[in-house]
Amino acid sequence: xxxxxxxxxxxxxxxxxxxxxxxxxxxxxxxxxxxxxxxxxxxxxxxxxxxxxxxxxxxxxxxxxxxxxxxxxxxxxxxxxxxxxxxxxxxxxxxxxxxxxxxxxxxxxxxxxxxxxxxxxxxxxxxxxxxxxxxxxxxxxxxxxxxxxxxxxxxxxxxxxxxxxxxxxxxxxxxxxxxxxxxxxxxxxxxxxxxxxxxxxxxxxxxxxxxxxxxxxxxxxxxxxxxxxxxxxxxxxxxxxxxxxxxxxxxxxxxxxxxxxxxxxxxxxxxxxxxxxxxxxxxxxxxxxxxxxxxxxxxxxxxxxxxxxxxxxxxxxxxxxxxxxxxxxxxxxxxx
Amino acid sequence: xxxxxxxxxxxxxxxxxxxxxxxxxxxxxxxxxxxxxxxxxxxxxxxxxxxxxxxxxxxxxxxxxxxxxxxxxxxxxxxxxxxxxxxxxxxxxxxxxxxxxxxxxxxxxxxxxxxxxxxxxxxxxxxxxxxxxxxxxxxxxxxxxxxxxxxxxxxxxxxxxxxxxxxxxxxxxxxxxxxxxxxxxxxxxxxxxxxxxxxxxxxxxxxxxxxxxxxxxxxxxxxxxxxxxxxxxxxxxxxxxxxxxxxxxxxxxxxxxxxxxxxxxxxxxxxxxxxxx
Ligand code: SF4
Numbered sequence: 158x159x160x161x162x163x164x165x166x167x168x169x170x171x172x173x174x175x176x177x178x179x180x181x182x183x184x185x186x187x188x189x190x191x192x193x194x195x196x197x198x199x200x201x202x203x204x205x206x207x208x209x210x211x212x213x214x215x216x217x218x219x220x221x222x223x224x225x226x227x228x229x230x231x232x233x234x235x236x237x238x239x240x241x242x243x244x245x246x247x248x249x250x251x252x253x254x255x256x257x258x259x260x261x262x263x264x265x266x267x268x269x270x271x272x273x274x275x276x277x278x279x280x281x282x283x284x285x286x287x288x289x290x291x292x293x294x295x296x297x298x299x300x301x302x303x304x305x306x307x308x309x310x311x312x313x314x315x316x317x318x319x320x321x322x323x324x325x326x327x328x329x330x331x332x333x334x335x336x337x338x339x340x341x342x343x344x345x346x347x348x349x350x351x352x353x354x355x356x357x358x359x360x361x362x363x364x365x366x367x368x369x370x371x372x373x374x375x376x377x378x379x380x381x382x383x384x385x386x387x388x389x390x391x392x393x394x395x396x397x398x399x400x401x402x403x404x405x406x407x408x409x410x411x412x413x414x415x416x417x418x419x420x421x422x423x424x425x426x427x428x429x430x431x432x433x434x435x436x437x438x439x440x441x442x443x444x445x446x447x448x449x450x451x452x453x454x455x456x457x458x459x460x461x462x463x464x465x466x467x468x469x470x471x472x473x474x475x476x477x478x479x480x481x482x483x484x485x486x487x488x489x490x491x492x493x
Numbered sequence: 494x495x496x497x498x499x500x501x502x503x504x505x506x507x508x509x510x511x512x513x514x515x516x517x518x519x520x521x522x523x524x525x526x527x528x529x530x531x532x533x534x535x536x537x538x539x540x541x542x543x544x545x546x547x548x549x550x551x552x553x554x555x556x557x558x559x560x561x562x563x564x565x566x567x568x569x570x571x572x573x574x575x576x577x578x579x580x581x582x583x584x585x586x587x588x589x590x591x592x593x594x595x596x597x598x599x600x601x602x603x604x605x606x607x608x609x610x611x612x613x614x615x616x617x618x619x620x621x622x623x624x625x626x627x628x629x630x631x632x633x634x635x636x637x638x639x640x641x642x643x644x645x646x647x648x649x650x651x652x653x654x655x656x657x658x659x660x661x662x663x664x665x666x667x668x669x670x671x672x673x674x675x676x677x678x679x680x681x682x683x684x685x686x687x688x689x690x691x692x693x694x695x696x697x698x699x700x701x702x703x704x705x706x707x708x709x710x711x712x713x714x715x716x717x718x719x720x721x722x723x724x725x726x727x728x729x730x731x732x733x734x735x736x737x738x739x740x741x742x743x744x745x746x747x748x749x750x751x752x753x754x755x756x757x758x759x760x761x762x763x764x765x766x767x768x769x770x
Binding site (some may be wrong): 163164166195204206215219221350445449452 | 558
């Protein structure tokens with residue numbers, strides 16, 4: 158049998174471009190970065206992204222890029238299963254769909270019909286919608302939920318654009334969540350006081366086993382140290398926390414390593430989130446992916462969300478809470 | 494299994510010879526040839542014929558997600574950069590009549606050229622039809638019908654159109670032996686692509702094996718498991734297999750148990766649950 162590489166076309170071998178955005182400067186900028194890619198004109202991004210019977214699992218090995226303009230609603234109310242960190246008017250937005258990483262537990266595998274990466278180039282429309290809402294109320298906005306925005310900063314500098322857009326807008330608070338080690342892509346910017354850079358941290362065992370293609374813990378920590386040193390507000394997200402053999406030791410090591418290099422007093426806040434996933438997403442993942450300790454774990458369903466049973470959940474929260482509060486004041490730790 | 498749909502016998506002939514296919518004697522409207530790993534149908538010309546033959550072949554042979562289907566045939570080129578005899582793997586197929594477009598998933602490696610195919614309901618001849626109204630690099634009369642039908646059965650990375658450039662839309666006579674030659678010369682390239690598709694399928698097959706499915710069915714029947722419990726059992730088996738190479742020996746002991754009531758079955762189910770968690 159041939160090796161994996163030799164039977165797949167390279168990722169981003171094809172770029173699908175929606176009609177009407179060819180002249181958008183961001184489209185042009187992205188296309189310039191992939192001179193060898195075949196450009197395919199499409200009417201609507203869903204013509205490719207939402208084809209029936211796509212195989213997400215196979216597509217992950219040869220992702221394509223889809224450039225489009227998002228129409229209709231651009232901002233959504235933050236879901237209950239996500240932290241609002243004590244903020245009112247919690248919204249999220251998706252400037253891109255899907256991610257260049259492949260975490261085993263990622264809900265995107267169950268949410269989207271395709272593993273292809275969609276980038277919406279009409280960033281100005283997003284900004285306008287934010288400005289419209291800001292006229293009525295303040296906004297806490299997460300812009301890197303259905304993707305890892307900083308990880309694709311090399312393809313398109315959306316994080317930088319959002320940071321510049323947010324700068325000085327007192328009523329707007331932005332969270333950019335990432336597992337990347339791509340801080341250097343935005344390190345030239347002056348830190349914005351209303352932007353929080355949020356890093357997801359996982360034990361090395363988890364990263365190696367379940368967070369395919371993501372940077373190792375040490376690299377993430379190095380990025381955090383630089384960001385804090387430059388004056389950025391940094392959030393540490395221990396989310397999702399997973400339950401596996403020797404999980405306690407793994408998380409003890411993670412937290413002690415983290416605070417052995419990161420000045421705890423400079424951390425803006427931290428979150429603990431036990432693994433949880435909407436029922437329908439998990440169902441789809443179970444159907445379409447091979448046996449996995451994460452996907453096929455016998456979770457308990459409550460209110461349409463699968464998570465660990467109360468006993469396991471309680472143990473996880475208690476453990477992480479006791480580990481974290483040694484370093485961070487309790488009022489800065491958020492639990493879900 | 495690979496399924497192949499051609500319009501004409503001249504296109505099918507070299508494929509039949511190359512893969513050593515034998516005629517399948519069936520009382521059907523279509524000519525079918527099959528070997529161990531390849532089955533081919535000759536549809537005749539046109540979108541509807543291609544669509545019907547594709548559906549017939551895939552339904553008759555009970556195609557599953559593990560299979561792939563190819564439409565192989567000749568086409569006229571609008572794009573003069575394409576050479577006569579070039580095999581084109583189509584990354585977009587437009588049905589000229591409705592302007593509906595189809596997109597195969599371009600995942601498997603190949604050494605062919607790529608292009609856009611446009612399917613017409615009539616033969617396109619330069620001079621009789623304005624060239625600026627042709628969007629495709631190549632033109633045929635079957636691709637869109639084939640693709641739409643095949644998409645009902647298989648995932649988009651398993652449905653492909655491969656067209657060999659025969660002319661430049663000059664309305665030349667189609668010479669069967671020349672058509673066969675064009676296809677024959679490209680079969681090694683096409684086989685290379687098929688081999689990529691096959692490797693991907695082997696590497697990425699998911700779910701339970703036939704034997705594991707049998708065990709679940711038997712346990713569900715013998716222990717009078719409910720639909721939900723059977724589903725949970727399947728999930729538990731997958732969970733166990735994510736950590737171990739094979740199922741635990743003790744599970745096989747449960748295969749000999751037969752219960753008289755659902756409540757008795759529930760007790761055994763709880764024991765199986767403990768074993769697999
Ligand atoms: S980094 Fe986040 S978005 Fe990307 S695959 Fe992992 S969980 Fe999903």
